[in-house]
Amino acid sequence: MEKQQxxxxxxxxxxxxxxxxxxxxxxxxxxxxxxxxxxxxxxTQDFKYLPARRAxxxxxxxxxxxxxxxxxxxxxxxxxDPDERLLEELYESTYACTGCRRCMFYCPFSIDTTWILxxxxxxxAAAGMTNEMLEQLADAAIFKGDNFEMFRDVVVDGFKDxxxxxxAITGNPDAEIxxxxxxxxxxxxxxxxxxxxxxxxxxxxxxxxxxxISLFEAANYGYFIGDAEKARKxxxxxxxxxxxxxxxxxxxTECGHAYRVAEVFHEVWSGKKHPFKVRHVLEVMDEYIKDGxxxxxxxxxxxxxxxxxxxxxxRNAGIFDEPRDIVKALATDFRDLTPSREEQWCxxxxxxxxxxxxxxxxRMKSGKIKADQISATGAHLIASPCENCRLQxxxxxxxxxxxxxxxxxxxxxxDAMPLAGREAYEASIERENAAKGE
Amino acid sequence: MELFLNITIVxxxxxxxxxxxxxxxxxxxxxxxxxxxxxKLGMYPKPKTTAGRYLKAFKDTFIAPQSAKIEPKMWFFAFxxxxxxxxxxxxxxxxxxxxxxxVNWLGDEGMDTFAAWSGGTAGIIMLxxxxxxxxxxxxxxxxxxxxxxxxxxxxxxxxxxIMGDHMRFVGHIHAETYREWFQSLLVxxxxxxxxxxxxKTGWSLGAxxxxxxxxxxxxxxxxxxxxxxxxxxxxxxxx
Numbered sequence: 211m212e213k214q215q216x217x218x219x220x221x222x223x224x225x226x227x228x229x230x231x232x233x234x235x236x237x238x239x240x241x242x243x244x245x246x247x248x249x250x251x252x253x254t255q256d257f258k259y260l261p262a263r264r265a266x267x268x269x270x271x272x273x274x275x276x277x278x279x280x281x282x283x284x285x286x287x288x289x290x291d292p293d294e295r296l297l298e299e300l301y302e303s304t305y306a307c308t309g310c311r312r313c314m315f316y317c318p319f320s321i322d323t324t325w326i327l328x329x330x331x332x333x334x335a336a337a338g339m340t341n342e343m344l345e346q347l348a349d350a351a352i353f354k355g356d357n358f359e360m361f362r363d364v365v366v367d368g369f370k371d372x373x374x375x376x377x378a379i380t381g382n383p384d385a386e387i388x389x390x391x392x393x394x395x396x397x398x399x400x401x402x403x404x405x406x407x408x409x410x411x412x413x414x415x416x417x418x419x420x421x422x423i424s425l426f427e428a429a430n431y432g433y434f435i436g437d438a439e440k441a442r443k444x445x446x447x448x449x450x451x452x453x454x455x456x457x458x459x460x461x462x463t464e465c466g467h468a469y470r471v472a473e474v475f476h477e478v479w480s481g482k483k484h485p486f487k488v489r490h491v492l493e494v495m496d497e498y499i500k501d502g503x504x505x506x507x508x509x510x511x512x513x514x515x516x517x518x519x520x521x522x523x524x525r526n527a528g529i530f531d532e533p534r535d536i537v538k539a540l541a542t543d544f545r546d547l548t549p550s551r552e553e554q555w556c557x558x559x560x561x562x563x564x565x566x567x568x569x570x571x572x573r574m575k576s577g578k579i580k581a582d583q584i585s586a587t588g589a590h591l592i593a594s595p596c597e598n599c600r601l602q603x604x605x606x607x608x609x610x611x612x613x614x615x616x617x618x619x620x621x622x623x624x625d626a627m628p629l630a631g632r633e634a635y636e637a638s639i640e641r642e643n644a645a646k647g648e
Numbered sequence: 649m650e651l652f653l654n655i656t657i658v659x660x661x662x663x664x665x666x667x668x669x670x671x672x673x674x675x676x677x678x679x680x681x682x683x684x685x686x687x688k689l690g691m692y693p694k695p696k697t698t699a700g701r702y703l704k705a706f707k708d709t710f711i712a713p714q715s716a717k718i719e720p721k722m723w724f725f726a727f728x729x730x731x732x733x734x735x736x737x738x739x740x741x742x743x744x745x746x747x748x749x750x751v752n753w754l755g756d757e758g759m760d761t762f763a764a765w766s767g768g769t770a771g772i773i774m775l776x777x778x779x780x781x782x783x784x785x786x787x788x789x790x791x792x793x794x795x796x797x798x799x800x801x802x803x804x805x806x807x808x809x810i811m812g813d814h815m816r817f818v819g820h821i822h823a824e825t826y827r828e829w830f831q832s833l834l835v836x837x838x839x840x841x842x843x844x845x846x847x848k849t850g851w852s853l854g855a856x857x858x859x860x861x862x863x864x865x866x867x868x869x870x871x872x873x874x875x876x877x878x879x880x881x882x883x884x885x886x887x
Binding site: 229321478 | 714718723
């Protein structure tokens with residue numbers, strides 16, 4: 211391997227080095243307690259998915275190039291060059307990781323393997339081995355931010371179409387989806403698609419919130435490829451919008467990673483403190499229900515219903531109670547998964563895996579744990595506030611024939627709200643569907 | 649034997665302690681002078697107060713309840729080993745100074761019986777722990793994950809413990825003689841008592857210390873730095 215290439219790849223470790231990373235690389239005892247924490251390892255028993263092994267690949271380079279003892283006797287630590295073979299192993303181990311950090315939860319030293327794998331993603335990027343699909347999605351989002359005038363009309367027209375539906379379902383002709391509203395209290399950042407806009411718009415209108423919608427979606431593929439610069443640029447799009455409009459809070463839709471990017475990472479990446487709060491829409495909905503700003507039917511769901519904690523919402527962001535309180539406010543038979551909350555199993559679709567075809571088999575195999583967990587509750591309705599988790603669970607439903615309905619919390623809330631126009635709206639939808647059928 | 653003992657229980661000890669102290673000092677300096685991660689890496693649930701954070705890190709480091717939950721067998725052996733090692737470490741304090749209050753309370757004979765039981769128990773627990781780890785690393789994913797460093801450390805630990813146990817269960821040299829030797833090292837006037845030189849147990853002591861010297865020399869460059877790094881890493885968990 212050429213010295214130049216080694217220097218480029220090891221330079222990534224040097225650039226990303228910090229105290230935590232160094233300690234993680236120095237102290238791991240390779241006890242492998244983490245193996246039973248990882249859904250992928252448990253489901254496949256494949257060594258490359260063992261969390262400590264994923265990190266060990268970076269440790270092997272670190273030992274050989276960054277420690278005196280490793281330079282002196284690399285064999286002692288199995289120190290290695292970042293050669294083609296290692297890079298291939300690294301790609302498989304790194305991009306397969308959903309970043310759930312369940313291994314960190316059980317590790318006696320709390321080693322954050324996901325953090326070590328951000329270095330792995332950096333090395334892979336320097337070697338020209340970034341996941342192409344995720345990179346394209348990230349670049350497309352940045353392009354949209356840089357050239358927004360090209361997209362503006364389409365986006366705003368889309369909002370107007372959804373606004374019509376909001377007016378119909380609420381029976382309120384004044385209901386709106388405000389765009390570019392200066393002085394709004396809330397900037398709501400949705401995902402692409404009506405499913406994360408319509409229910410939120412109904413809720414904000416019914417709660418008479420002073421809100422506006424972001425012109426940009428929350429999803430952040432820059433985060434999935436471990437590229438902080440790209441991830442920042444993607445989040446900057448709506449953070450700059452929030453600054454321009456002078457909102458009091460940015461509310462992120464039902465998405466796990468987008469919330470974590472906005473709440474945990476963005477201030478550090480941008481080097482600027484937010485003059486507004488960042489909240490998850492779950493927190494807002496819970497507040498509206500508890501304050502009586504929106505009314506919900508406590509018997510809206512009579513069948514057993516369960517809830518899946520997305521890793522980036524639960525274990526990695528601390529939102530455990532709000533979604534449970536919301537579901538309990540609408541349902542008569544709430545059944546929690548076992549284990550749940552901070553010990554929740556990953557659904558298997560996080561980390562951008564649902565967008566990467568090459569990992570579909572792994573996704574389905576490792577998702578069997580989630581499928582079994584859901585089946586054990588006896589519930590056929592599950593709610594989860596993360597798009598990736600929902601897509602994964604829908605795929606699991608097809609694969610394992612679970613007869614499962616997967617919904618967002620917002621959908622459940624809107625279903626439970628007494629809305630003046632609902633009947634007429636649903637009748638019109640039925641008529642439309644019937645006409646299409648003819 | 650005298651040359652062997654001079655190397656292992658005199659100069660090797662100085663070298664071992666010297667490398668250990670400087671090495672660990674350098675390790676701490678290296679960590680402290682490396683900038684902290686600007687991103688908070690904590691996970692939930694996390695305590696709301698600083699005192700709570702430290703308490704949790706303390707619990708996570710010394711009891712590791714999460715690890716106990718997911719792999720109780722490994723936790724049991726690891727916990728027992730670490731407690732026994734801590735006990736043995738403090739027990740070796742007798743080399744510095746006799747535990748006078750304990751002797752006053754138990755009497756000379758009682759003290760010897762107590763030391764024999766406590767030291768013996770710790771020695772056996774540590775031996776079982778090391779054998780468990782060696783066994784664990786010989787199969788499945790544990791074997792695949794292991795690197796030579798893991799076996800080197802286990803080999804050194806095994807050597808220290810087995811020779812320590814030999815001295816405890818087979819040897820006939822009293823603690824007072826060992827204290828005489830160790831205190832001579834402390835005042836930099838090393839002397840090996842005749843009782844050690846003339847006893848077969850001297851070979852055991854020499855081997856015990858040879859493994860210990862090598863262990864101390866390698867310690868700062870090994871994964872064993874988790875002894876000082878585990879707490880701060882666990883503290884990051886709740887930042």
